[in-house]
Amino acid sequence: MKKMGVKLSFALMQDKVVHIEDKVDRSKLYLCPFCKEEVRARKGQVNAPHFSHSPESTCSISYETLLHFNAKHYLLNEDDIEINFPIKFLIGLKDILSSLELSNLPIKLNKILKYYHLAKGNGKVEKGIGNYVADVLFECDQIPFVCEILVTHAMEDEKRNYFKNEKIPYIEIKPFPTLENKFSFSVTDYYLPGFMEKFEQEILHKNLENTYNSYHQKFIEDAKKELVTYDQTQMAKDVSLNQLLEVVDKLNFRDYITTELYKRMISIPVSPKGMGDRLEEIRYIERQYKHTRINGKYYVNNETDILRQMLFHFREQGIRIEAIIGKDDIKGKEKVIGYNFLLPSRDVTGEQMRNILKSIVNKLLQEIHTPF
Numbered sequence: 001m002k003k004m005g006v007k008l009s010f011a012l013m014q015d016k017v018v019h020i021e022d023k024v025d026r027s028k029l030y031l032c033p034f035c036k037e038e039v040r041a042r043k044g045q046v047n048a049p050h051f052s053h054s055p056e057s058t059c060s061i062s063y064e065t066l067l068h069f070n071a072k073h074y075l076l077n078e079d080d081i082e083i084n085f086p087i088k089f090l091i092g093l094k095d096i097l098s099s100l101e102l103s104n105l106p107i108k109l110n111k112i113l114k115y116y117h118l119a120k121g122n123g124k125v126e127k128g129i130g131n132y133v134a135d136v137l138f139e140c141d142q143i144p145f146v147c148e149i150l151v152t153h154a155m156e157d158e159k160r161n162y163f164k165n166e167k168i169p170y171i172e173i174k175p176f177p178t179l180e181n182k183f184s185f186s187v188t189d190y191y192l193p194g195f196m197e198k199f200e201q202e203i204l205h206k207n208l209e210n211t212y213n214s215y216h217q218k219f220i221e222d223a224k225k226e227l228v229t230y231d232q233t234q235m236a237k238d239v240s241l242n243q244l245l246e247v248v249d250k251l252n253f254r255d256y257i258t259t260e261l262y263k264r265m266i267s268i269p270v271s272p273k274g275m276g277d278r279l280e281e282i283r284y285i286e287r288q289y290k291h292t293r294i295n296g297k298y299y300v301n302n303e304t305d306i307l308r309q310m311l312f313h314f315r316e317q318g319i320r321i322e323a324i325i326g327k328d329d330i331k332g333k334e335k336v337i338g339y340n341f342l343l344p345s346r347d348v349t350g351e352q353m354r355n356i357l358k359s360i361v362n363k364l365l366q367e368i369h370t371p372f
């Protein structure tokens with residue numbers, strides 16, 4: 001609180017609020033709007049122009065009251081006022097504003113007024129609306145518009161709700177004194193039905209238009225480059241897969257399937273007594289009265305067991321077995337007289353592997369030619 005020398009931006013002249021930047025008539029009496037003492041216009045070189053009280057003044061107007069008073073009169077007095085909207089209030093423009101590293105966007109008060117078919121001349125300070133008093137009220141014949149100045153207290157919820165229920169647009173703004181008796185304003189709350197949506201759309205549209213105009217040639221070139229890259233990748237894949245297909249086609253798998261490999265591919269050991277000590281290739285099979293003799297040296301034990309095990313084990317391994325059906329020697333009844341094992345042959349295996357590989361490569365070729 002300043003006791004002496006309160007500097008005013010506004011003074012009363014015959015009940016009219018006059019700004020220090022307005023034309024001051026030295027023959028007229030100017031009064032402090034608060035203590036009603038006489039004040040004089042000072043337009044020196046050192047200090048910003050102001051109305052000053054006399055040295056004996058007892059005016060005890062607080063800084064906050066003065067700020068509130070100055071801000072609302074400045075709002076009406078200035079022609080070209082911009083209100084800063086923090087980015088959090090401009091959800092639709094968040095990306096654009098962030099990319100420009102802007103934390104808020106100024107919107108002209110006149111633009112808002114115009115949207116609601118109002119003008120600066122329609123404004124009044126401390127004007128009643130419903131059961132409330134608006135800091136600045138703009139009204140004409142259509143919807144009114146309210147500006148609330150936030151210095152120490154934000155609007156009560158009741159007042160906010162009243163405006164919203166009555167569809168009365170408002171902005172609540174915080175004033176920041178700048179040099180030379182000016183103010184900047186920052187929005188703390190608003191209700192601007194219709195306006196904000198339209199405003200954001202306008203900005204987005206303009207932004208799109210500007211971006212298009214500045215960059216459309218570059219966009220076209222980038223798109224072309226992407227297409228060329230895409231085509232080249234496509235072609236490279238095509239060529240290499242076709243080469244692969246040729247190689248596969250010429251492959252003779254028999255050259256690659258050695259006896260040893262082939263043996264491993266088609267070996268299925270069958271023994272009810274484990275793997276034994278070693279394997280010996282059969283060169284002679286002799287059939288004797290009760291036994292089978294192998295290589296003139298070994299007797300086969302449990303032939304029936306081995307055969308049964310073979311049948312089950314082969315089927316488990318997916319090998320098809322056909323039963324050879326014949327007639328009983330004595331009674332002429334049908335019975336199984338043998339088995340046909342459907343085992344892969346070396347030639348057929350190689351051929352099949354080639355066909356499998358070819359169909360894989362062909363499928364890959366098809367895939368790269370299928371449009372997205």
Ligand SMILES: [Zn+2]
Binds near residue numbers: 035036053059061
């Ligand atoms: Zn005073």
